Amino acid sequence: MEAVVEAVLFVASEPVPESRLLELFEEPDRETARRGLAAVIQRYRDGQSDRGRGVMLDEAGGGYRLVTRPELNPYLRKFFDANQSNRLSMAALETLATVAYRQPITAPEIQEVRGKNSAGVLKTLLEKRLIRISGRKDVVGKPFLYATTRDFLLHFGLHSLDDLPPLEEFEEAFLGDGDFAGDGVEKPADREEEVLRQLALLEEREADAGESDDEEAGAPDGDSGDSRDSGDETWPGPGRRVVGVSGFAGRDAAAFGEADAPADGHGPEGTGEGQEEER
Template identity: 40%
Template structure:
């Protein structure tokens, strides 16, 4: 089970409910609407390194402040600990003042008004959100952005909403295609859930909509779903 780091705490990723062979190894499958990343042309030369302001070997007060801001920006943007030598190379200045300023930043990060704490791990330095903010980060993480569903996923969701509890084979019979990827997408978004097993050979999973489905579509109950007659009459 994977994990994500928030500050000095670790959040375990939520377990995904058991799903019946949603990979759909046979038959036609439909994409989830996520484009593949374009491949990079290895023959193309890498882009040139951008020019950076030059820091003198003897740092004045203004340069010290400016360099500390540069270090904070690099530490904030990095997803891994950064060594003093790597920071030195990126900033274009010798290692000695970098090490000195890292210690100053460490002391600054311990002040009550600081949001991040700078910690050293081996040869590297990394910023961490202070523990006092951990509950807010947990809440923020739970408020996931609702991703737009593809037409295929919406069609699958509509079948489940109107025919629930329904098994995968029934959905595929109506749509005429494999719906494993669509079911997984809907399960991941908590719009549908496994509500039981059908009393037929193999006892396949039955799917139904969730409270999240009602909330996302502004419904108090399933009784508020538009009738099929309203669709046929073009009133929806």
């Protein structure tokens, strides 16, 4: 059973839930199979203290996956070319945080929070499958509603949205002294009982300060240096990346739930005239 579980987790491009693993074994007694699987997982975890292994078992997104050991990140950086960073820009982080804490939310509402036209950033986040279009708001114009995806959870190693931290902690980790909520806009408090500490730590480890400078230097005209990363062989960031058929699938996993784009093929709607669009 242990070999089967390890092989499945190795080839899987996304976390495999316990129920799916149990389906692999013809065990008439479901509870016996569940205890057997739990023992396998525990044995694997116990063996993770062996530094001779390059991967370790991780639980995220409601399932299990194999990830690379954090101490091997320097070697993986060299392999994936550390000069090409897949880290999110400041504009993308601001927009993603706005969606995460206020979802579902429309593009005009995001613009009100950030004070900037975010259509270009929304399109980039849709392409990266970190957000999705979850429907339309029942108001004049019926603008699209945006929400985070399961890939958002996987990217930051979160089990659910309940792991989001207080908004102030997110701002301190990413935005410094700036307040992305803007003047006169109330900060959301409904998810502030749980912490997004994992988000801050994981994203912080994805690149050092020099990589941030490189990203801004290569960005198109705009105020925040938000760039649309496109190479498939760029370094996806250290740790917590699935090893398997799709390699480091933290950024490549298929989107879950509703489609990333509406049926008519249109991208994020415009949010105002005469304003420069961030991209």
